[in-house]
Amino acid sequence: MRYLARRAVWTILAVFGVSVLIFLLVRLLPGDIVDIIAGTEGQLSRQQRVAVLREFGLDQPLPVQYFRWIGNMLQGNFGWSFRTGQPVATLIASRLPITIELALLAVLSVAFVGIPFGVAASVSRSVRVRTLVQIIGVLGLSLPNFWIAILLIIGASSLFGWLPAIIYVPPWADPWVNLQQMFLPVLSLGLGLSAVVVRMTRSSMLEVLGQDFIRVARAKGLSTRAVLLRHALRNALIPIVTVLGLQTGFLLGGVVITEQIFGLPGLGWTLLNGVYQRDYPVVQGTVMVFAVTFVLVNLLVDLLYTYLDPRIRYE
Amino acid sequence: MARSTSRSHHGIDRRTFLGGSLALGGGLAGLDLSRARLVSAQAAGTPKRGGTLVAAAEIDPIGLDPHNSSNFSSCQAYDHFYESLTTYDEKTNIQPCLATSWEITNGGKTYTFKLRPNVKFHNGQTMTADDVKYSIERVLDPKTASPWISWLKAIKEIKVIDPLTVQMNLDAPYPLLGSFAGIRASAIIPKGLAEQENLKIKGIGTGPFKLVEYVPQDRIVYARNPDYWDKSLPYLDGMVFKVLTEENARIAALRAGQIQYAFFSGQGAAQLEGAPGISVSKSPTAWVVVHYINKRNKPLSDARVRRALRMAVDTNEVIQKAAFGAAVPSGPVPTGYGDWYIDPKTLPYVKADVEGAKKLLAEAGYPNGGFKIEIKCSPQYPEFVATTLVIQESLKKLNVDVTVTQMEWGAFVADNKKSNDSCGKEGTDIYSSANTFRPDPDGYLYPYFHSKGEINKGGCDTPDPKLDGLLVEARQSSNHAERKRLYEEIQRLAMRDSLDWWWYAKYNIEAVSSKLQGYSQSFTGRRLFLKKAWLA
Numbered sequence: 001m002r003y004l005a006r007r008a009v010w011t012i013l014a015v016f017g018v019s020v021l022i023f024l025l026v027r028l029l030p031g032d033i034v035d036i037i038a039g040t041e042g043q044l045s046r047q048q049r050v051a052v053l054r055e056f057g058l059d060q061p062l063p064v065q066y067f068r069w070i071g072n073m074l075q076g077n078f079g080w081s082f083r084t085g086q087p088v089a090t091l092i093a094s095r096l097p098i099t100i101e102l103a104l105l106a107v108l109s110v111a112f113v114g115i116p117f118g119v120a121a122s123v124s125r126s127v128r129v130r131t132l133v134q135i136i137g138v139l140g141l142s143l144p145n146f147w148i149a150i151l152l153i154i155g156a157s158s159l160f161g162w163l164p165a166i167i168y169v170p171p172w173a174d175p176w177v178n179l180q181q182m183f184l185p186v187l188s189l190g191l192g193l194s195a196v197v198v199r200m201t202r203s204s205m206l207e208v209l210g211q212d213f214i215r216v217a218r219a220k221g222l223s224t225r226a227v228l229l230r231h232a233l234r235n236a237l238i239p240i241v242t243v244l245g246l247q248t249g250f251l252l253g254g255v256v257i258t259e260q261i262f263g264l265p266g267l268g269w270t271l272l273n274g275v276y277q278r279d280y281p282v283v284q285g286t287v288m289v290f291a292v293t294f295v296l297v298n299l300l301v302d303l304l305y306t307y308l309d310p311r312i313r314y315e
Numbered sequence: 316m317a318r319s320t321s322r323s324h325h326g327i328d329r330r331t332f333l334g335g336s337l338a339l340g341g342g343l344a345g346l347d348l349s350r351a352r353l354v355s356a357q358a359a360g361t362p363k364r365g366g367t368l369v370a371a372a373e374i375d376p377i378g379l380d381p382h383n384s385s386n387f388s389s390c391q392a393y394d395h396f397y398e399s400l401t402t403y404d405e406k407t408n409i410q411p412c413l414a415t416s417w418e419i420t421n422g423g424k425t426y427t428f429k430l431r432p433n434v435k436f437h438n439g440q441t442m443t444a445d446d447v448k449y450s451i452e453r454v455l456d457p458k459t460a461s462p463w464i465s466w467l468k469a470i471k472e473i474k475v476i477d478p479l480t481v482q483m484n485l486d487a488p489y490p491l492l493g494s495f496a497g498i499r500a501s502a503i504i505p506k507g508l509a510e511q512e513n514l515k516i517k518g519i520g521t522g523p524f525k526l527v528e529y530v531p532q533d534r535i536v537y538a539r540n541p542d543y544w545d546k547s548l549p550y551l552d553g554m555v556f557k558v559l560t561e562e563n564a565r566i567a568a569l570r571a572g573q574i575q576y577a578f579f580s581g582q583g584a585a586q587l588e589g590a591p592g593i594s595v596s597k598s599p600t601a602w603v604v605v606h607y608i609n610k611r612n613k614p615l616s617d618a619r620v621r622r623a624l625r626m627a628v629d630t631n632e633v634i635q636k637a638a639f640g641a642a643v644p645s646g647p648v649p650t651g652y653g654d655w656y657i658d659p660k661t662l663p664y665v666k667a668d669v670e671g672a673k674k675l676l677a678e679a680g681y682p683n684g685g686f687k688i689e690i691k692c693s694p695q696y697p698e699f700v701a702t703t704l705v706i707q708e709s710l711k712k713l714n715v716d717v718t719v720t721q722m723e724w725g726a727f728v729a730d731n732k733k734s735n736d737s738c739g740k741e742g743t744d745i746y747s748s749a750n751t752f753r754p755d756p757d758g759y760l761y762p763y764f765h766s767k768g769e770i771n772k773g774g775c776d777t778p779d780p781k782l783d784g785l786l787v788e789a790r791q792s793s794n795h796a797e798r799k800r801l802y803e804e805i806q807r808l809a810m811r812d813s814l815d816w817w818w819y820a821k822y823n824i825e826a827v828s829s830k831l832q833g834y835s836q837s838f839t840g841r842r843l844f845l846k847k848a849w850l851a
Binding site for chain 2: 030086091162270273
């Protein structure tokens with residue numbers, strides 16, 4: 001419990017740090033919402049500029065702006081988008097499910113593809129399997145996922161003349177169309193992540209398989225399957241779960257670009273567009289959601305350790 | 316109303332409009348207003364009612380308020396549901412729209428617009444003079460913070476004469492007012508709408524389509540307006556514009572048949588060449604890449620020097636390197652603009668003439684070049700930098716040393732404005748930029764080259780009586796043919812003396828599936844004619 005309390009304090013501090021950072025960073029970008037609204041063709045007089053800044057509360061000193069934002073956020077009010085006048089909280093709530101679906105599908109596909117491949121690679125003596133795993137590893141690690149995304153989109157349309165419906169359909173409206181729409185984005189996100197997981201699983205498995213208790217398990221006549229899955233994999237999982245957790249950050253970064261490329265109206269693209277259009281409340285709100293998610297996933301991973309290895313205790 | 320090549324990488328509209336280069340004036344007053352409305356584009360097949368067009372928007376609009384956003388992306392989105400008093404036909408000539416006719420009296424200081432009767436807003440309300448007054452006054456209200464206010468600020472008073480007659484009184488003659496179509500902040504909305512609705516995401520107009528829904532970063536949905544005043548239009552039941560900023564995604568979606576319309580860059584269009592069932596249309600648009608020259612100081616104060624330097628640069632090389640071939644040579648008025656441009660085949664200095672340039676330089680007293688000039692440009696627009704680098708390289712042949720200074724766009728605009736405001740006393744020799752749409756050819760010439768022009772670099776203290784006279788005559792003339800002749804003469808003079816260096820008008824590239832028929836491009840770059848398109 002004391003451990004949890006300590007972690008909670010650190011979590012709050014981290015989130016607080018992020019809030020200060022994003023608040024300042026977004027204001028350091030050249031240009032502001034007035035420039036964006038005015039566009040580049042028309043002209044705004046000085047008085048008009050001041051009027052717009054006042055409308056958005058940007059005429060206040062920075063500390064005032066910051067504490068007003070934080071204060072409102074603690075009451076669940078994320079502010080209003082400069083650009084559309086919509087409440088940011090509503091915006092995030094409508095976009096979050098898409099990003100969560102994308103991230104979950106990516107992690108699941110990685111877990112269900114990466115781990116079995118890694119296990120197979122660790123026990124297989126076949127050169128082909130090892131080469132395949134090597135290739136996936138190298139490609140997945142070295143190709144940036146936005147590039148993979150573009151390759152996939154071009155490949156699907158020019159080789160197969162196929163692309164899913166372009167207007168996003170939520171899974172509850174039509175699960176089949178939704179899955180088609182998620183297929184390429186998940187693939188592009190999952191490839192890089194799988195590479196890491198395959199390699200991690202393989203090396204972690206190899207290490208465990210060389211230990212005495214595995215030999216004991218084999219000696220007492222357990223099936224290979226039981227040895228691999230119940231004894232070896234369970235013990236090899238800790239580094240894999242750590243990597244998966246860490247990679248969530250990578251995944252959140254990935255969705256930003258992936259959503260933009262595939263035109264998925266999720267949180268990642270909302271963030272990117274917010275940056276382009278200097279929509280401070282939207283950028284700040286979405287970054288906070290990303291930051292909290294990241295911190296929570298890491299906390300979850302740490303707690304998972306105690307489940308995976310009962311010897312681990314947090315004091 | 317042109318677009319920049321690299322728009323897919325930035326959510327912000329990157330349209331240039333240099334400080335102070337507002338098009339003021341223009342002689343549309345004299346257009347023959349009784350001319351019949353042009354019939355729809357001649358296209359194969361007979362129009363068919365029905366169907367929903369799925370199209371890609373290359374950028375997410377920055378708000379839908381027609382009065383206070385100057386972004387082209389916004390205009391592209393609200394053009395379908397808002398209308399102005401006048402509009403453009405396929406040849407970019409002014410045509411009646413919500414006003415059926417107008418009269419100019421009181422020495423050009425009074426405009427009286429007759430409104431089209433029985434026009435319904437999308438909420439069922441009938442449009443009247445009160446709505447016109449309300450809408451234009453909203454633009455003029457400083458609280459609206461409209462970037463377009465300077466285009467309309469000549470209006471002193473708007474009077475409702477009767478429900479279908481509006482009178483606008485100006486403080487000085489301002490011929491541009493007839494071309495409301497070119498002033499984007501002139502949409503007519505129902506009286507009081509702005510106080511009731513969030514116009515950034517909602518809208519009620521009189522246009523051929525109603526706005527059904529705008530989901531930022533995702534899609535804009537339109538439905539056919541069954542009460543549209545032009546009973547035969549539109550043919551489509553509706554349109555969905557999906558925001559797809561990634562050009563490769565647009566290419567893929569078009570190939571796979573998921574969309575039937577999209578906008579492309581030159582490089583993107585090349586990938587679509589030969590794709591079955593897709594046709595790519597290109598036509599010049601209002602984006603003329605130009606180098607503004609400060610004519611105050613030596614040696615650039617000498618017309619022979621300016622001409623010699625221009626002669627040494629090959630226009631087609633510029634087009635290849637800066638626009639990847641997707642452009643056409645242009646004079647001051649963009650190639651393709653109504654009746655006003657100069658046939659590119661007859662443009663001077665398209666092919667480089669280094670020998671001629673050397674001779675001319677020697678005549679001007681620089682037999683071996685040997686001087687230095689500075690050109691400023693911004694990497695925000697790679698094509699401006701590319702054009703400038705071609706110049707730098709070409710002028711080496713004349714032994715003229717060009718310093719290329721790259722600046723952040725905002726700083727560049729400020730520097731150029733300083734040069735304009737001081738009549739060339741401050742700032743550098745040459746600025747690289749582009750001219751976008753002006754509602755009248757006057758906007759490409761008068762402000763730059765009349766000695767009283769607002770953005771004349773260095774020419775304000777040394778008036779050229781002939782040019783000044785022609786510019787004023789063209790402004791005041793009410794005869795179309797006469798104005799055409801005058802603007803040709805003015806442009807020839809400007810190019811002979813190389814008052815600025817004009818390079819090319821960029822292509823507007825749009826690709827449609829063969830299912831979409833009857834669509835024609837507009838020189839304005841706006842998708843004005845989707846209302847006349849249909850799905851086969």
